[in-house]
Amino acid sequence: MVASHERLTAEEDVKAGSNRSFGITFAVVFALIALFPLLHGGSVRFWALPGIAIFGGLALIWPSLLGPLNRLWFRFGMLLHKIVNPLVLGLMFYMIITPVAAVTRLLGGKLLSLGYDKSLPSYWHRRSPPGPEPETIRNQF
DSSP: OOSOSSOTTOOOOOOOOOHHHHHHHHHHHHHHHHHGGGGGTOOOOGGGHHHHHHHHHHHHHOGGGGHHHHHHHHHHHHHHHHHHHHHHHHHHIIIIIHHHHHHHHHTTOOSSOOOOOTTOSOOOOOOSSOOOOGGGGSSOO
């Protein structure tokens, strides 16, 4: 029996970014870290400057050296995806969907008519006004 609707063992075809874009991204992140205090009257964080030089330089001159770090960072991101995604979706469900459903039921609302009535010939509801012609939705994509 499956305890979850999500297949965590499924192989997804997710590709890591290029080594060059990885290096440039990290150089920009280090630049933001170094320069952010200037917005609040602080001084430059000089410890971040070597990060800018190393990642930016390697990204432009020899990006293949960033390959192992890029793969490690990609695997870390995939691990975070497997942990954070179910947590965030679970929190959204229990903090948004469940309270809305509880309030709707307390107020007597029924968003779906799920009851079964043997006396009805059909559960089909006629639209008024009628919807689009069937020919307009044959080849939707």
